[in-house]
Every structure is written in C-alpha cells, then in structure tokens.
Amino acid sequence: MTVRTRFAPSPTGYLHLGHAFSALTAYHFAQDHGGDFILRIEDIDHTRCRPQFEQAIFDDLAWLGLKWETPVLRQSEHLTDYQAALDRLRDMGVLYADSRTRKGQAEAALSAPQGDEVAETTPAPPAWRLSLDAARQHLGARYDALKFNDNPARPEINGDVILGRKDIGVAYHLAVVIDDARQDITHVVRGHDLFDATHTQVLLQALLDLPTPHYTHHALLLDDEGRRLAKRKGSKSLQDYRNAGLSPEDIRTMLDTAPKAQA
Ligand code: GLU
Numbered sequence: 001m002t003v004r005t006r007f008a009p010s011p012t013g014y015l016h017l018g019h020a021f022s023a024l025t026a027y028h029f030a031q032d033h034g035g036d037f038i039l040r041i042e043d044i045d046h047t048r049c050r051p052q053f054e055q056a057i058f059d060d061l062a063w064l065g066l067k068w069e070t071p072v073l074r075q076s077e078h079l080t081d082y083q084a085a086l087d088r089l090r091d092m093g094v095l096y097a098d099s100r101t102r103k104g105q106a107e108a109a110l111s112a113p114q115g116d117e118v119a120e121t122t123p124a125p126p127a128w129r130l131s132l133d134a135a136r137q138h139l140g141a142r143y144d145a146l147k148f149n150d151n152p153a154r155p156e157i158n159g160d161v162i163l164g165r166k167d168i169g170v171a172y173h174l175a176v177v178i179d180d181a182r183q184d185i186t187h188v189v190r191g192h193d194l195f196d197a198t199h200t201q202v203l204l205q206a207l208l209d210l211p212t213p214h215y216t217h218h219a220l221l222l223d224d225e226g227r228r229l230a231k232r233k234g235s236k237s238l239q240d241y242r243n244a245g246l247s248p249e250d251i252r253t254m255l256d257t258a259p260k261a262q263a
Contacts, residue, residue: 003035004186007061007068008176010042011053014237015060018191018221018229021255025218026189027066038183039068043076044175045168060238064248073183075175082170085178085208086128086163094134094207095163097126128164130200132156139206146202148215153202161200177201181210192217193228219260226259 005026009019030037039061043049061068075082089095132155136143146153163174180188195217205212221229229235241251
C-alpha cells in the first residue's frame with residue numbers, strides 16, 4: 001500500500017503557523033513512509049473563498065519547501081459529484097429537510113470548519129440534514145460497529161448535521177469524504193480540532209460505501225496566551241513572517257518550540 005496524505009485548506013484567509021504545522025506534519029508523514037502528499041483546495045463556500053487566498057496557499061507552501069501532486073483538486077470544480085452523493089443519500093432515505101431560520105439551523109449545527117456559522121434570523125431555504133435514526137436503520141448492526149483506528153465512531157456527538165445547503169450546495173462533511181476516497185487518501189493527518197468531525201465522516205463513508213482511512217489528529221499550536229491560533233482572531237500569517245524577513249527554517253523552529261494542546 002502506498003501511503004497518501006493530504007493537506008486540505010479552505011482559501012478563506014491567509015495561512016498561519018497552525019496551517020504550516022498541519023501541512024508539514026502530513027507532508028513528513030508521507031515522506032517518512034515513502035508515500036505521496038496531496039494538496040486539495042476546499043473552496044465549496046464561494047461566499048467566503050477568495051482567489052488571492054488560494055494563490056497565497058500555493059506561495060506559502062512552496063516557500064516552506066513542500067511539493068505536491070499536480071493538478072491540484074479544487075472542490076469548486078466537482079460540485080456535481082457532491083450533489084450526486086447528496087441525491088444518493090436522499091434516495092436512501094437518510095436525509096430530511098430543515099426549514100428553520102438560518103440562526104436556528106446554525107445553532108443546531110455542528111460548527112464545521114467552514115460554513116454553518118450563519119447568524120441571520122431570516123427564513124432560510126431548506127437545508128438537508130442527515131438523520132441519524134434513519135442512518136442507523138439503514139446500516140443495521142454496521143452502525144454500532146463503526147470505528148476509525150481503534151475508536152468507536154459515535155456520530156451522535158454531532159447530531160443530525162447539515163449536508164445540503166441551498167447557498168453553497170453541499171456542506172464540508174460530504175465533500176471531504178468523497179474527495180478523501182477519490183484521491184485514495186490512506187492517512188488523514190489533520191488537527192485535533194477536527195477529531196469530532198471524524199465521527200460523522202466515518203458514518204458517511206459507511207453509507208456511501210467508501211473506505212475509511214487511518215486518522216491522525218495532531219496537537220494544536222497555541223499562542224503565548226495559550227489560545228488556539230485562528231485566521232479570524234488575527235493570528236500572524238505566514239506572509240507576515242516572510243515579509244518580516246523570517247526564513248522557512250525559522251518557521252520550522254517556531255513550530256518545533258511552540259506550545260501545543262490536544263483540543
Ligand atoms: N478544509 C478544512 C479546513 O480548512 C479542513 C478539512 C480537513 O482537513 O478534513 O479547516
């Protein structure tokens with residue numbers, strides 16, 4: 001088996017040190033196993049993604065010394081595939097329409113890494129939710145046996161997540177499992193902030209007859225005050241460091257010595 005890892009950023013802002021850590025962790029995992037490293041652009045949310053952020057991802061990762069397979073898969077170019085999977089799940093009877101307000105939907109939704117954070121109170125077009133009850137019925141005994149690595153998968157911790165959105169078509173969970181399978185990813189190496197998401201993704205893999213890769217969730221980098229780094233909180237971007245004259249080697253040293261936490 002050839003090991004294949006991926007780094008799958010969403011171009012909704014400039015990459016910060018946390019992204020660099022994630023990308024390098026996945027990259028070195030592949031290298032250590034004589035495997036392949038894939039870069040995937042997760043840009044289904046056209047309301048938040050910007051071309052300049054995508055370009056910056058390529059520039060920043062190349063500057064750090066990473067190399068990846070080309071052409072790079074851009075999720076925005078595969079929307080019909082995600083839609084087909086959504087239709088398949090609907091035909092299977094495991095989706096239901098939710099016409100609550102956007103705020104109501106958002107409050108009930110898992111705070112996925114992109115999207116689902118809408119705060120308006122206006123009536124929303126129906127969203128399509130995954131029914132865990134229907135999924136359990138559909139899978140029978142397989143539902144209780146779901147697992148990743150040695151962890152039992154417990155999709156209940158996320159509840160009935162939104163998989164179909166009128167504004168952008170599909171939600172993150174669905175696109176990510178389709179592409180991890182399409183790209184033959186054997187090892188998903190990503191931050192611990194996505195550990196909970198894995199429970200739902202493993203269920204989707206079972207429903208769609210997709211393989212479950214091995215998952216590694218690495219510790220998250222913290223800032224000097226012990227908070228998680230985040231684009232929206234104004235953490236310094238890799239470009240900021242580059243413009244300030246730091247080298248890729250300086251960045252690697254910072255990553256090695258930065259405080260880290262599991263959640
Ligand atoms: N696109 C997601 C993000 O930027 C990451 C998806 C993943 O690694 O599974 O947060």
